[in-house]
Amino acid sequence: METEIQKLLDALxxxxxxxHVDAVFGKPVIxxxxxxxPVAEVAYDFEMGIEEEAxxxxxxxxxxxxxxxxVRPVAVVEVTPEGTVVKSVVDxxxxxxxxxxxxxxxxxxxxxxxxxxxxxxx
Numbered sequence: 001m002e003t004e005i006q007k008l009l010d011a012l013x014x015x016x017x018x019x020h021v022d023a024v025f026g027k028p029v030i031x032x033x034x035x036x037x038p039v040a041e042v043a044y045d046f047e048m049g050i051e052e053e054a055x056x057x058x059x060x061x062x063x064x065x066x067x068x069x070x071v072r073p074v075a076v077v078e079v080t081p082e083g084t085v086v087k088s089v090v091d092x093x094x095x096x097x098x099x100x101x102x103x104x105x106x107x108x109x110x111x112x113x114x115x116x117x118x119x120x121x122x
Contacts, residue, residue: 008046015044035079039086043070 026038045068073089 011046015046033081037077037079038073039075039077040071041074045069 024040024042026040029036029038072091075086075088078085078087
């Protein structure tokens with residue numbers, strides 16, 4: 001059990017080394033008198049579990065853990081002599097999925113209302 005806890009603490013220490021501003025703001029790119037800085041959302045996740053199982057003559061324990069990281073672009077900062085502009089990055093897949101779900105939800109309620117108004121004719 002102590003080794004699992006030590007592994008978790010080592011992983012958290014490593015995470016602290018990686019979780020800094022460079023994980024969110026990418027390296028600036030300079031082209032045509034403009035500086036473009038990519039911006040990302042970074043998320044870390046760690047889980048650890050301990051399981052005890054009753055066996056003949058006592059209890060037997062087991063443990064496990066997992067972790068992960070996700071990064072997704074959210075914007076770019078464009079710096080020009082005229083000024084600074086932040087342009088957000090739109091995730092078109094999520095937007096299309098949200099639109100499809102909204103249409104499905106609306107159709108469901110319209111059909112339900114029509115059935116209640118006109119009743120089931122059969």
